[in-house]
Amino acid sequence: MRPIVHCHLVNGPFGxxxxxxxxxxxxxAMLFDLGDLSPLSPRKLLRVSHAFVSHAHMDHFAGFDRLLRVLLGRExxxxxxxPADFIDRIEHKLHAYTWNVIGNYDGNLIFDVSEVHDGxxxxxxxxxxxxxxxxxxxPEARIEGDVLASCGALQVRCAVLDHATPCLGFALEERAHVNIWKTRLDELGLEVGPWLGALKRALLQDAPDDTPIRALRRSDEGVTPVTLPLGALRALATVVAGQKIAYVVDARDHVANVARIERLAWRADVLFIECTFLLADAAHAMRKNHLTAHRAGLIARHAQVKRLAPCHFSTRYAERGDVLSEEAQRAFQGLGPTA
Incomplete structure (x- = not known):
């Protein structure tokens, strides 16, 4: 399966x-947390349609100004x-600036801001x-299950975690994935093209067999449009389980938090999770309301994720990030901590 979502940490595990x-x-594109966004080009930021912020500590939220600066003046x-109070925080950031001439701008920049409350x-x-x-x-709304947002074939689920302040964890899920068989396209004399997007959408929506799909057919004369019923095209594709990416940062190590994280990350393809402190510094981790790398690895193992992506390392381990990663991966693999 070729993934449709490609993720990367903007600032690496220490930033x-x-x-x-x-x-x-x-x-x-989507952003999960708005830390320092300066490494992202304006072109990449202009693609952002959704931003999910775990909480408003400065290292997770300071990049909002960069996003605003790049998007301002655009349609x-x-x-x-x-989390709770997020609307107020966005309002305060926006109202820190003077907007007396913004009415002359051609584009209308809109932020639709939502905050999650108990229940x-x-x-x-x-x-x-x-x-x-x-x-x-x-209008006020209510989350159905734990689905916070739907974006086409993707949905984002959330869990409210405890970081001595409400902090959201997120899971980005593709409801299902459609694989197109190139060999079967060739057998039917059909050409690859944008029309395959319409075919995929029809299959994911379980549209009726008589749904017309405008395809492209190859012949000796070239490529010509042709309209075919969906039922004649179903054999071109296989619908399989979609991609799942979980993102969890800043959470205290206690039973309720761990249970929520494991439920959110259950069988994710990749879990980006904070590995802020070593197990040897577990008491300090508790004082700072963070997870250890060992606990993060255990969570990933119990949630049966396919790949663990350690992140959000404390700078006290600068030049020693490999030690945090190793501790997390050993727990993930069912091995004990190193001596």
Missing amino acids: DPSLYAEIMFERR KTVAMYG GIVWSARFQSRHAFRREPM
Whole structure:
């Protein structure tokens, strides 16, 4: 299966937390946390359609100004999600600036901001540049299950964790994935092209067999459009389980938190999880409300994730990141901590 989401840590494991998730073939991306975003080019930031912020500690949120600066003046809407009081924090950031001339800008930049409260209640507000980013309340909603947002074939689930302040963990999931068989395209004399996107969407929506699909057919005269019923094209594809990426940073090590993280990350293809301190410094980790690398590895093992991606290392281990990674991976593999 070719993944449709490609992720990378913007600042590596020691820098400000921020995960850039690029949605292939859609020229669209998501951000998980808004730490230092200066390594991302304006082109990459312009692709961001959704931003999910775990909490508003500075190393997770300071990059909002960079995002705002790049997007300002564009016709653009960004959906943003965070914990309780997140709307107030966005409003304060926006109102730190003077907007007396922004009415002359051609593009209208919109931030649709939502915050998650206990019981799955979600409050939302809109901030538009054409209105000098004045808060415009939006209807209250409620999370269905733990699904925070749906974005086409993708959905983002969340869990409210304890970091001595509410902190959100996230899981990005592809509901299902459609594999197209090139050999079967060739057998039917059909050409690869953008029309395959429409075919995939129809299959994922379980559309009726008589749904018309406008395809491309090859012949000696060249490539010509042809309309075929979905039922005649089903054999071209196989629908399989989709990709799942979990992201968890800043959580205290206690039973309730661990259970929530394991449920959120269950059988993820990759789990990006904080490995902030070594097990030898577990008491300090508790005082700082963080996980140890050992605990993160155990969580990944119990959640049956396929790959563990350690992140959010404490700078006290600068030049020793391999030790944190090794401790996490040993726990993930069921091995004991090193002496």
